[in-house]
Amino acid sequence: MYLKVSVQPGDFDVGAELQQLRAATPQAGALVNFVGLVRDVSTDGQVSEMVIEHYPGMTEKALQQIAQQAMQRWPLLGIRLIHRVGSLTAQAQIVLVAATSLHRQAAFEACAFMMDYLKTEAPFWKKEVGDFGQHWVEARASDEQAKQQWKLPK
């Protein structure tokens, strides 16, 4: 199994990343990916910049744990996770989640699972900056509910 996790200030090239994942898992018949972006609007107005703070050390560990949980749960071949930190401009790429598997269902579900867990367990905090000044992005109850749907029956 192939697993690579990065936390970085710099941008990423989705095409190059997916190519690398494909090359690392040539048995794959399915490649699914999700890219999260800085939207240029918020409830308070136009957003020009997003600042992402994180907890160095814990962040990498949390992403590794989320990827490993996905590996245990679905028959995946490879996972690539990238999350950016620091100051990002509107429409910039924030996060890449990608997975390969023999057949599509495992990769589809694993990507959704990893995003739902990342949103509620990985220590990142977003601050939006715009014509309204700046504010911390509030955690959404719907993200917590999205995670709950993956809970396995005891």
Place this chain on the structure above:
Amino acid sequence: MKITILYFARIKEVVNYSSEDVVLPEEVETIIALKSWLSGRGATWQKLFDGSGVVRAAINHELVDDMATFDEGDEVAFFPPVTGG
């Protein structure tokens, strides 16, 4: 015992610093007890931990609940609910 405490995001802005080393009385060894001990510092701290906003905690990089215990030299962190992705 001596531990390091880290603060992140909104909480860091409220307390006005990002980390500190503290020497705790013997009986303070759980997250809930630490919150209560820090609340004794004054109104700002009391308001932070009074339950009106959610404060998450981690011990040595692992998310924990209020009843979790820490040991000498551990790194404890307080932060708001996460908003990455």
